[in-house]
Amino acid sequence: MPDASTVNRAFIGRQWAPAEPYQVGREKIREFAVAIGEDAAVCHDLAAARAAGHPDLVAPPTFTVTFTMPLLEAFLRDPDFGWDYRRMVHADQSIVAHRPIHGGDELVTSIHVEDLRSRAGSRLLTLRCEVVDTAGVPVATSRSLLVTRETGG
Amino acid sequence: MTAVGDELPPLELRVTRADLVRYAGASGDFNPIHWSDRIARSVDLPGVIAHGMLTMALAGRLVTGWVGDPAAVRSYGVRFTRPVVVPDDDLGALVEITGRVADIRQPDPDGVRIAKIDITARSAGRTVLGRACAEVTLPS
Numbered sequence: 495m496p497d498a499s500t501v502n503r504a505f506i507g508r509q510w511a512p513a514e515p516y517q518v519g520r521e522k523i524r525e526f527a528v529a530i531g532e533d534a535a536v537c538h539d540l541a542a543a544r545a546a547g548h549p550d551l552v553a554p555p556t557f558t559v560t561f562t563m564p565l566l567e568a569f570l571r572d573p574d575f576g577w578d579y580r581r582m583v584h585a586d587q588s589i590v591a592h593r594p595i596h597g598g599d600e601l602v603t604s605i606h607v608e609d610l611r612s613r614a615g616s617r618l619l620t621l622r623c624e625v626v627d628t629a630g631v632p633v634a635t636s637r638s639l640l641v642t643r644e645t646g647g
Numbered sequence: 648m649t650a651v652g653d654e655l656p657p658l659e660l661r662v663t664r665a666d667l668v669r670y671a672g673a674s675g676d677f678n679p680i681h682w683s684d685r686i687a688r689s690v691d692l693p694g695v696i697a698h699g700m701l702t703m704a705l706a707g708r709l710v711t712g713w714v715g716d717p718a719a720v721r722s723y724g725v726r727f728t729r730p731v732v733v734p735d736d737d738l739g740a741l742v743e744i745t746g747r748v749a750d751i752r753q754p755d756p757d758g759v760r761i762a763k764i765d766i767t768a769r770s771a772g773r774t775v776l777g778r779a780c781a782e783v784t785l786p787s
Contacts, residue, residue, distance in 0.1 A: 528669070586724075
């Protein structure tokens, strides 16, 4: 069985091939806005969004989670990574919007392991998601700090 | 004119189990600690807790509501300091959100002004988000 610290180091700096483009649905924006109680007209009313200069509905700032989290989950459930997903705690989250996300956008996300360390029986993992459009132009950068128990510890 | 030190209009929101189910569907986060007491307790939680990203989104409404435009948010970051425990009743958990203008940057060459907002979120008398901060473009 590999030493945990060796496994840890091996993953730092790794990145995963970008996923298939995700198409941002107009109704998904509405559904997400309702779920968080965001009632801004540009998230619900196409005419209002266009009047404000947007090509389509505007996604709320944390909308990126809807397409980045499933990718992170698939990565974290990879048995090779040895992550205790059941006891995972989301410790920290940041999102930088390089531009607003709109209905109809086709977005490509890549996952990067920025840091992975052990401290007092816990493993601390920083994952970065770079979200770009299909031309490669940056749309959003998000960082998640995730914490779980040291496996076998 | 917005000035450093301005307080944003506070928000008091109730989060119920129904809200968690709706958010699970909308976000795709079906982790059972957000809907099953049995599983939440099996990992040493007091019961079902709100999705951290839901708490973050709710606190973000303080800023989008104040600035009047979700597209004005340039960055937003939080630390999840304590979980929001959501009881299985009709009232749910109360989340109190406040914020203040911590800084306003000098206008860029296009005259765009960006404000930094420090946000506080509390539930059951305790802070649930730490170092919560958003940067927003102010209306010209």
